[in-house]
Amino acid sequence: MRSESLAVSIAAHRRRRSLDDLRACLLEFVAMPREERIAFDPVELPRRYTHPRDIEVSGLLSASMAYGRADLFKPKIAALLGAMGPSPAEFACELTPLRARALLGGFIYRFNVGADIAVLLTGAGKAIRERGSLEALFAEQLSRHGDLHAALSGFAAALRRVPMAPIRRELGPVRGLDHLLPSPLGPGAAKRLNLFLRWMVRGPDGVDFGIWRTIPASKLLVPLDTHVGRIARHLGLTRRKDLTWRTAEEITAALRQVDPIDPVRFDFALCHHGMSGACPLRPSRQTCSACPLNEVCLTGRRILARARNWTTSSSRVAGRKT
Numbered sequence: 026m027r028s029e030s031l032a033v034s035i036a037a038h039r040r041r042r043s044l045d046d047l048r049a050c051l052l053e054f055v056a057m058p059r060e061e062r063i064a065f066d067p068v069e070l071p072r073r074y075t076h077p078r079d080i081e082v083s084g085l086l087s088a089s090m091a092y093g094r095a096d097l098f099k100p101k102i103a104a105l106l107g108a109m110g111p112s113p114a115e116f117a118c119e120l121t122p123l124r125a126r127a128l129l130g131g132f133i134y135r136f137n138v139g140a141d142i143a144v145l146l147t148g149a150g151k152a153i154r155e156r157g158s159l160e161a162l163f164a165e166q167l168s169r170h171g172d173l174h175a176a177l178s179g180f181a182a183a184l185r186r187v188p189m190a191p192i193r194r195e196l197g198p199v200r201g202l203d204h205l206l207p208s209p210l211g212p213g214a215a216k217r218l219n220l221f222l223r224w225m226v227r228g229p230d231g232v233d234f235g236i237w238r239t240i241p242a243s244k245l246l247v248p249l250d251t252h253v254g255r256i257a258r259h260l261g262l263t264r265r266k267d268l269t270w271r272t273a274e275e276i277t278a279a280l281r282q283v284d285p286i287d288p289v290r291f292d293f294a295l296c297h298h299g300m301s302g303a304c305p306l307r308p309s310r311q312t313c314s315a316c317p318l319n320e321v322c323l324t325g326r327r328i329l330a331r332a333r334n335w336t337t338s339s340s341r342v343a344g345r346k347t
């Protein structure tokens with residue numbers, strides 16, 4: 026009996042120690058300078074604005090279109106924002122179907138055509154005219170539904186609730202609106218909507234804006250993409266391989282143990298650790314030995330231990346030969 030309780034307390038002690046190690050390592054990792062990575066990230070586009078309403082509208086557009094390769098979608102979004110003039114929020118508030126045709130006629134980016142973007146901008150303009158901000162619209166949905174999944178569904182649905190006939194007349198039918206502004210949300214991680222929320226809610230910290238003060242950062246869900254999912258598995262934050270809402274919840278719950286107030290603060294650093302190639306698809310002895318996460322990374326520790334064993338046994342063999 027005593028030996029059983031001793032085993033339980035040793036296991037609890039080990040868990041605590043490994044959580045302390047993970048916390049110390051992630052806090053150091055997230056504090057490393059990363060300004061140069063902003064140029065490779067869609068957040069660079071809303072960072073060109075200072076007024077909160079312009080940040081909201083440019084942020085919603087940029088996050089919603091942030092799929093595929095950043096070097097392909099960023100110029101598309103930048104060109105749209107450039108044509109909208111100095112204030113994207115004013116542009117959205119005054120948008121008519123005719124002006125939408127002038128901006129978006131012939132626009133196409135992968136799944137999305139001009140009519141899809143016109144719905145998003147018209148919806149954003151309507152929300153700002155009626156409620157004063159996109160924050161007010163989201164806060165209303167969050168207090169109505171209580172949980173993030175339903176609140177994001179309601180937020181996207183409200184943005185989509187615009188007169189469709191005049192948009193269709195000027196720009197043709199929508200094509201990828203369900204991809205641009207999914208509603209209702211399915212089992213997927215809704216990465217781009219959660220990314221938009223991260224930008225608006227947490228910070229300010231040189232990446233995220235922190236302009237939505239009524240939503241606590243503790244409510245956020247990690248904007249799960251393939252990079253974050255892969256590195257989270259290496260770190261033992263999840264074993265799940267799918268990019269679903271459930272996986273995002275599991276990773277966020279693990280990060281909440283590291284920082285209960287702001288669990289999503291690690292997202293930008295982890296994502297760019299993968300995007301930059303510092304943690305590639307197939308990590309190697311070279312990448313892992315240079316990695317600041319290697320002491321708490323399960324994969325990195327395995328790779329480095331194997332390399333050490335290999336070096337030790339080769340030098341023993343070499344020693345026997347001489």
Ligand code: SF4
Binds near residue numbers: 303318326
């Ligand atoms: S230690 Fe290796 S596997 Fe782990 S995060 Fe770093 S590069 Fe990736």
